[in-house]
Amino acid sequence: MTAVTALIADDEPLLREVLRSLLARHWPELQIVAEARNGVEALERFEALRPTVCFLDVHMPGLSGIEVAQRIGHRAHLVFITAYDHYALQAFEHGVFDYLVKPVQLERLAQTLARLQQRLRLEQPAVATEALLQQLAQQLQPAASAPATQPLRWIRAAVGGSVRLIPVDDIDYLKSDEKYTLVAWRGDSGRHAEALIRTSLKALLEQLDPAQFLQVHRAVVVNLNAVSHVTPDVNEKANLHFKHRPEVLPVSRTYLHHFKAE
Template identity: 80%
Template sequence: MTTALIADDEPLLRDVLRGLLAQQWPELQVVAQARNGIEAVEQFEALRPAVCFLDVHMPGLSGIEVARRIGRRAHVVFITAFDHYALQAFEHGVFDYLVKPVQAARLADTAQRLRERLRLEQPAVATEALLTQLAERLKPPSVAAPLRWIRAAIGPTVRLIPVDDIDYLRSDEKYTLVAWRGDGGKPAEALIRTSLKTLLEQLDPAQFQQVHRAVVVNLHAVSHVTPGLNEKADLHFKHRAEVLPVSRTYLHLFKAE
C-alpha cells in the first residue's frame, strides 16, 4: 500500500485533504500529519512515506525547505494559497501542486499522475537544482519603497490620503474604492482610477493583505475576525461598522497560533 504524509499548519485543510484523498485514492494510506516543517521532516524520517503533500508556507521550515531535506526519497506535491507568483512558478515547472481550497477535480488529476509514476517506478523530481529554481520563481519581483500616500480627487480638490489611515480597498469595476478615516477619524470613501492589483503591488505586504478577490484590508485597522457561513469568516474593523467577508482562500491569514 502506498503511504503519504500531509504537512500544513491549517488543521481544517489537513482534514479536508485527507477526506478527498480517501475518495480519490482509496488505496493510499495517510500515515502522518504534520503542523509545521520541522514535524514534517521528523515524521518523514520516521515513517518514510512515498508521497508528501507539503504546504509551501509553514512555520519552522517552508515546504520547499522540507522538500530539500527529503530529496528524491519521496514524490512531493506542494500546496499553495492562490497567488499569482506562486502559480506562475509551478505552472512553468515540473512539480505537482494543489491550490487552497483543494478541489476534488485537481486532486484527482494529481493522484492519477502520482499513481502512474509509482507504477512505473519513476524517480521523484525534487532535486536541489529544481527546488532552488522554484524558490527563485516564488520570489515576487523587487519593488520600490512601499506606498505612503494615495491621491484621490474629491470634488474639485485632490486629497492626499495616508495609507496608515486606510481601512480597506475594494475593487469597483474600473475603479478602486478607498475607505479611510478622514477628518476627526470619521469614515470616508473615495474612488480612484488605479486598479486594486496595482495598488496591492505597491503597498507594504506586512500591513495590507488581500482577504477576498476584490478586497484588500489594512491589518492595523482590523479589530477581530469571527466565523462566517460556508467556511468563510467575517472581518470587523476598529473604526467603522462595515463587516467584510474573508474568503476561504485567505482564512489562513487569521488563524490563531
C-alpha cells in the same frame, strides 16, 4: 504491491482535515501515516516513517515546504500546496512539480492523483533534484517577499454538522449578529445559504480585500461584486439591492458617499 503511504504537512488543521478527507474518498488505497503542523515536524515524521508521497504546504513555520523538500530530495514524490498567488502559480506551472491550490479543488486534485498513480505504476523515480528545488525557491521569491498578510480567500463555518470552506467570492454579505457574524453566500447551484460564525464583523473586515468588500452600515459588509444597485431612502440614507437574492439592506449616511455618482 507495496502499500503507498503519505504525509500531509500544513499549519492549518482544517486544511489538513479537508485534504485527508478528499484523499480518503478519491484514493482510498493511500495510507495517511502522518500529519505535520510545520516544516520541522514534517521532516522529523518523514525521516521516521519514509512515506511514499509528501503533501507540503509551501509556507509553513520552522521550515518552508521547499526547504523540507530540499532535505527529502528524491526519496519521496512531492506535491506542494500553495495559496492562490500569481508568483507561486507561475513558478509551479512552468516547472515539473505537482501542486494544489488552496482551497483544494476536486478537478485539480484528480489530475494530481492520476499523475502520481501513473508514476507509481511505472515505478518512475521521484523528481526532486537540488537544482530544480533551488530554481523553484528563486521563482517563489517575489511571493515570499510580499506582505505576510494576504486577503482572506475563504471562511470556515459549521454547516449541518460539518465544517464548510466558503470561498469569499461566493459571499453576498456579512452581518453582525450580537456575538456572531451571519455569512450569507451562494451555495451549491447558486442556492442561498447562511451560517453563523464566531469571528466578529470587524475582524473579518480587516482580513478581506478592501477593493471587493465594503462596509455599508455599522453591522453590514457587502461583496461589491454581488451588488445590483442602490436606491435612495429618506434621511440621507439608501437601500442596497443584490443581483441574486431578494434581501434589501440599508446603507447608512456614513457610508453613502461610496455610492455617489462620479
